Amino acid sequence: MISTFISNFSPLRLRNFRIYLGGQTLSLIGTWLQVTAQSWVVWELTGSTASLGWVWALNTLPILVISPWSGVWADRFDRRRILIYTQIGAMLLAFILAYLTQTEVVALWHVYLLSFMLGILAAIDFPAQQAFIGDLSGMSEVRKAVSLNMMVFQLSRIMGPAVGGVVLGRLGAAPAFWLNGLSFLAVVATLLLVRSQQVRVSQQINPLRQFGEALSFVRSQPHIQNLLLFITLITFFALAIIANLLPAVADEVLHGDAATLGALMAASGAGAFVGTIFLVPYLQALLKPGLVLAYATIWTGLWYVLFSFAQSQFVAALCLFFVSIGPPIVVTMGIGLAQFFAPPDMRARLMSLFIMISFGTQPFAALIVGYSAEVLTTPITIALYGGLLIAGALAMLLRPGLRGWELEKPKLASASRASGAQAEGPVVS
Numbered sequence: 001m002i003s004t005f006i007s008n009f010s011p012l013r014l015r016n017f018r019i020y021l022g023g024q025t026l027s028l029i030g031t032w033l034q035v036t037a038q039s040w041v042v043w044e045l046t047g048s049t050a051s052l053g054w055v056w057a058l059n060t061l062p063i064l065v066i067s068p069w070s071g072v073w074a075d076r077f078d079r080r081r082i083l084i085y086t087q088i089g090a091m092l093l094a095f096i097l098a099y100l101t102q103t104e105v106v107a108l109w110h111v112y113l114l115s116f117m118l119g120i121l122a123a124i125d126f127p128a129q130q131a132f133i134g135d136l137s138g139m140s141e142v143r144k145a146v147s148l149n150m151m152v153f154q155l156s157r158i159m160g161p162a163v164g165g166v167v168l169g170r171l172g173a174a175p176a177f178w179l180n181g182l183s184f185l186a187v188v189a190t191l192l193l194v195r196s197q198q199v200r201v202s203q204q205i206n207p208l209r210q211f212g213e214a215l216s217f218v219r220s221q222p223h224i225q226n227l228l229l230f231i232t233l234i235t236f237f238a239l240a241i242i243a244n245l246l247p248a249v250a251d252e253v254l255h256g257d258a259a260t261l262g263a264l265m266a267a268s269g270a271g272a273f274v275g276t277i278f279l280v281p282y283l284q285a286l287l288k289p290g291l292v293l294a295y296a297t298i299w300t301g302l303w304y305v306l307f308s309f310a311q312s313q314f315v316a317a318l319c320l321f322f323v324s325i326g327p328p329i330v331v332t333m334g335i336g337l338a339q340f341f342a343p344p345d346m347r348a349r350l351m352s353l354f355i356m357i358s359f360g361t362q363p364f365a366a367l368i369v370g371y372s373a374e375v376l377t378t379p380i381t382i383a384l385y386g387g388l389l390i391a392g393a394l395a396m397l398l399r400p401g402l403r404g405w406e407l408e409k410p411k412l413a414s415a416s417r418a419s420g421a422q423a424e425g426p427v428v429s
Contacts, residue, residue: 008281011145016194017136023190025152027087030183032160034094036265037168037176038111040258041101043247045108049378052244053370059115059122060362063355066123068211071352074128075210075345083132084191086125091184093118098177126355131348134339135196143284143336150332151276161269165262214349217342223290224341224350226402227334230293231358233392234330237385238300240365242268242324248378254313267317271324279325280332289337290396290405293330297393300326304386308379 011017042051074082097114100106130146137145167176218224242265250260283292300323307319335354342350372381397403 005278005281008144008147011137011141011148014137014141016196017133017145019190020132020136020194021148021152023186023188024149025156026186027183028153028156029160029163030094030180032156032265032269033164033167033176033183034097034180036161036164036258036262037173038097038115039247040168040261041106041173042108042111043251045106045111047251048370049245049248049373050367050370051108052247053366053368055111055115056240056243056366057363058112059119060359060366061116062119062123063126064360064363066120067127067352067356067360070124071127071214071349071355072210073124074131074348074352079128079132079135079348080191080194080196082128083125084188086121086128087184087187087191089121090118090125091181091188093121094177094181094184098174098181101172101177102174123355126359127348127352130335130339130351132196134344134347136194138197142339146336146339147276147280147284147332150280150328150335151273153276153328155273156269159266159269161262161265163262165259165266168258168262211349211352214346214353217346217350218353221341222401223405224338226290226293226396226399226405227338228354228357229396230297230330231334231354232361233297233389233396234300234327235358236361236365237389237392238297238304238323238327240362240369241304241382241385242320243362244366244369245373245378245382248373249316249382253311253378254316256313260313263313264317264320268320268324271321272328274321275325276328276332280329283329284333284336287406288403289333290402293333294393294397294402296326296329297396298390301386301389301393304389305383308383308386 012021038055039052042055045051093114097106097110100110133145133149134142164176167179218228246264246268247261250256250258250264254260286292303319303323303326307316307323310316310319335351338350338354339347369381369385372384376384
């Protein structure tokens with residue numbers, strides 16, 4: 001058990017991956033700092049769960065439109081440069097929101113517009129970022145590298161909201177946005193320092209044809225279809241609650257303030273961090289990934305139902321801690337396995353397909369959960385979503401071959417040689 005745990009950190013021996021992960025850590029802490037502050041600003045402006053849902057929906061809506069193209073771009077062009085440009089853009093948007101908040105002219109439509117623009121950048125960034133992890137680590141270490149990247153993401157979910165609660169309570173929202181903008185400088189610096197090895201596809205082939213190759217690959221792989229369904233289930237029913245309803249829980253249910261919201265988000269981040277750092281390394285070594293994903297989804301649903309009855313901050317935080325153990329298991333194992341199964345020249349396109357199908361459901365999830373909370377009340381909506389998670393996981397267990405899925409090392413032969421990837425070969429950037 002100890003050797004399995006220690007071996008999960010082996011990608012840190014790689015200099016380029018280690019440098020990049022350090023910059024990601026600082027930037028993600030700033031990102032969660034802004035998420036906490038922005039949610040509270042919207043809640044203070046409107047007191048509406050539907051408005052919180054609209055912010056999240058506008059932030060994720062571009063994924064549906066841009067992801068098919070962004071995955072192709074990330075396979076055709078230099079992923080490192082794409083990431084540099086998107087990080088600079090996100091930094092400028094954070095500074096604009098900070099200025100608007102500090103001058104006390106911020107309005108709801110400002111937040112809507114900036115969230116939508118940030119969503120455009122995220123839709124371009126995410127496929128390149130996920131594939132870039134494999135460029136830095138190599139295919140032999142990609143699942144562990146994805147796990148470590150998710151570990152950093154979950155660590156930032158603890159530190160960012162915790163710091164955000166303090167900053168909001170003592171200094172206000174504007175400093176949180178300024179700090180997030182500054183944190184992007186760390187990522188840009190590391191991207192300028194690292195070197196990666198990327199397999200590119202030809203720029204002469206029609207982009208739609210190249211995206212169609214990714215669709216054809218998924219149609220031929222039932223297990224990748226299972227991964228997509230599990231991640232969609234978790235995104236739609238589990239992450240929508242954390243992203244949209246915690247300000248309402250902190251205020252209406254627990255009768256707290258911004259510090260209460262920070263405590264709830266930090267508890268959620270702590271649970272996700274524990275799941276990622278302690279459970280994922282062992283669960284990835286098991287030979288039945290289908291059962292692991294189903295049980296993690298059921299676990300999440302059960303704790304959401306219990307969370308819906310919480311009347312004190314301690315009980316609510318405790319339930320959120322246990323709730324948040326499950327989603328990172330599903331997302332980390334899903335993305336790691338998908339990258340492992342994907343041909344080297346198709347990783348970004350496959351990641352963009354994952355993002356479009358799974359995270360592309362977030363606009364609808366955000367709006368539905370926001371309006372559901374206004375009609376049914378927040379606790380009933382949380383309980384309902386927990387029940388739907390359990391039902392969805394049980395339905396997945398009925399899919400042919402899921403319970404008997406035995407993990408084995410796949411062949412990584414390219415499924416898209418028509419794209420001209422092997423003719424170009426690796427490109428060091």
